[in-house]
Amino acid sequence: MTRFPAAPTINGYARWLTRSGGSPVTTPSSPKTPRPCWDDYFMQIAELVARRTTCLRRSVGAVLVKNRRILATGYNGAPGGLAHCADVGCVRQQRGVPSGERHELCRGLHAEQNAIIQAAFHGVSIDGSTLYVTCHPCSVCAKMIINAGIREVVIHGEYADEMAAELLREAGVAVRRVAPRL
Template sequence: VAKRSTCLRRQVGAILVKDKRILATGYNGAPRGLRHCEEVGCLREDGSIPSGERHELCRGLHAEQNAIIQAACHGIQIAGATLYCTNKPCVICSKMIINAGIAKIYYEEGYNDPLAAQMLAEAGIELERIKR
């Protein structure tokens, strides 16, 4: 799923699963119908902004956000689902994950975001790193 990403900096994929069924997928990239970063460039890259900072300057959505949106667009209930993601969720995605009722997150890589980790723990959402 991450290979579909159009981000110049990081290719991230997310899969929502419940009862051994894939409910929705998402990858990071520009909103539907807009030009991709590959075409217009990246403000964060141009400004040498470190990964995980100044998300408001990014024209793209995160993989987790796109997976949640896809489920909503298709009327798929994701409460109690498990999220598999190539990256540990940021604080913005963590808030969406909490409100969507996602129960557990497996991720491969991650940047240190103490607030995201604290919020997920407070919400009782399990967070587990997996290694290939």
């Protein structure tokens, strides 16, 4: 029976793998694969979450983070158990409603709303957390962000809702824009 040594540390992983018959690997701190900063890491996760959208108009993803730990994620789409817009069509699109207007006609929830709801559903406090979202929140989401106790919103997209920006500013919620990097 072959006995393997105790699990190695990250720094000793390549040496351990080579000694135990494996081939050397590139470690995460290697210049060939630079580690992303935390903002890039969480924003890339938000971009991946956005790919789950069922909305025909926009793909938006949101990630709630506290102390560098993911608390909840959300993407825009119809509530659970309801038909997706991808299946039944978009009412706002059918009526020619411009983007950013008449949100009450949409059968879907926004990514920020879904992330906040998921945290609440699972009993996870998001007070003092940071929200990474692929575009600037609308005014409805901004009000939810404020009341949920989210202290910072990190975005990389633009959005024309000046009221949302003003509400967040007035409530002392920091908004930072980061350039998307892949």
